[in-house]
Amino acid sequence: MGTEDVCNTGLVLGLNIDGVEEKRLQTKNYRQQNLVCFEFDQLPQMEGLETCLTLSLVPKKINKNKAGDQVQVVHQSSSQSTVSSFSNPNHDITSSNRERDDFEVERLSLRVSDEEDEGSAKKKLRLTKEQSALLEDNFKEHRTLNPKQKKALAAQLNLRTRQVEVWFQNRRARTKLKQTEVECEYLKRCCQALKEENRRLQKEVHELKALKLASPLYMHVPAATLTMCPSCERIGSGSKSPANGPFAVVPRSHHLYDSSIHQQSPAR
DNA sequence: CCCCTAATCCCTT
DNA sequence: AAGGGATTAGGGG
Numbered sequence: 001m002g003t004e005d006v007c008n009t010g011l012v013l014g015l016n017i018d019g020v021e022e023k024r025l026q027t028k029n030y031r032q033q034n035l036v037c038f039e040f041d042q043l044p045q046m047e048g049l050e051t052c053l054t055l056s057l058v059p060k061k062i063n064k065n066k067a068g069d070q071v072q073v074v075h076q077s078s079s080q081s082t083v084s085s086f087s088n089p090n091h092d093i094t095s096s097n098r099e100r101d102d103f104e105v106e107r108l109s110l111r112v113s114d115e116e117d118e119g120s121a122k123k124k125l126r127l128t129k130e131q132s133a134l135l136e137d138n139f140k141e142h143r144t145l146n147p148k149q150k151k152a153l154a155a156q157l158n159l160r161t162r163q164v165e166v167w168f169q170n171r172r173a174r175t176k177l178k179q180t181e182v183e184c185e186y187l188k189r190c191c192q193a194l195k196e197e198n199r200r201l202q203k204e205v206h207e208l209k210a211l212k213l214a215s216p217l218y219m220h221v222p223a224a225t226l227t228m229c230p231s232c233e234r235i236g237s238g239s240k241s242p243a244n245g246p247f248a249v250v251p252r253s254h255h256l257y258d259s260s261i262h263q264q265s266p267a268r
Numbered sequence: 269c270c271c272c273t274a275a276t277c278c279c280t281t
Numbered sequence: 282a283a284g285g286g287a288t289t290a291g292g293g294g
Contacts, residue, residue, distance in 0.1 A: 125279095125286060125287085126279095126280070126281090126285085126286085127285090127286080144271090147270095147271095162287095163286080163287090165271085166286065166287060166288090167285090167286075169271095169272075169273075169287095170285065170286065170287085171285095172272090172273080173273070173274070173275095174284090174285080176273090
């Protein structure tokens, strides 16, 4: 991976001015490409700010990329220096003119007068209880919203439609994940039960084989005529008459069963 | 093109 | 570490 890749962050900016729906900051998905990259303060933060003049996109934090390259970046408050130190010799970022240029552009071009930037570090949005509750209520009603609903809800919550959209996306994703976990748990239990059942049946086969050896009469009952009582899991011959022939013998795990025992008296 | 999911990041608690 | 808001890639209509 060369420096060419490194610098190709494909940064596209769209400024949200005076309530115009925000354009998203788009960067290449460097995560999946093992790129050493910066992360910049996110655009949505500018929302509702006086988008005056210049926005300073400052590298936000240090991160390790997938290849484990340590990229050290110091978050400078607002418009200060943005220089960073890189510890990976394989990624000689400073040698890339293009990258430097891009970075320079980013550094110089924009600046936010940022009410949310008090204390320099950006605060992550946290929905209020009321907002969450209302979102939940809406989610209960419909798992997806059409654009109109989205807009209305956003207005009601004093959020951007994009935020509502994202909330619903995440909600769906996490609901699904939970559902999957529950199903997984259930399947595990089923599996466990089946294993148990299998063990039990194996054992029964063993016992029946032993029984067969011990009592040749047993062979006179065709296997197909054996039935299992669903309520007590006893084996019966299908015969109506109780105490029938070889079934007087009762194996330990499964006493042999005559289905007539459990039959309800027929309603006539 | 829009919207969705899946994967992931990363801030906050 | 968990919870959750946000971003990104990729796919379907």
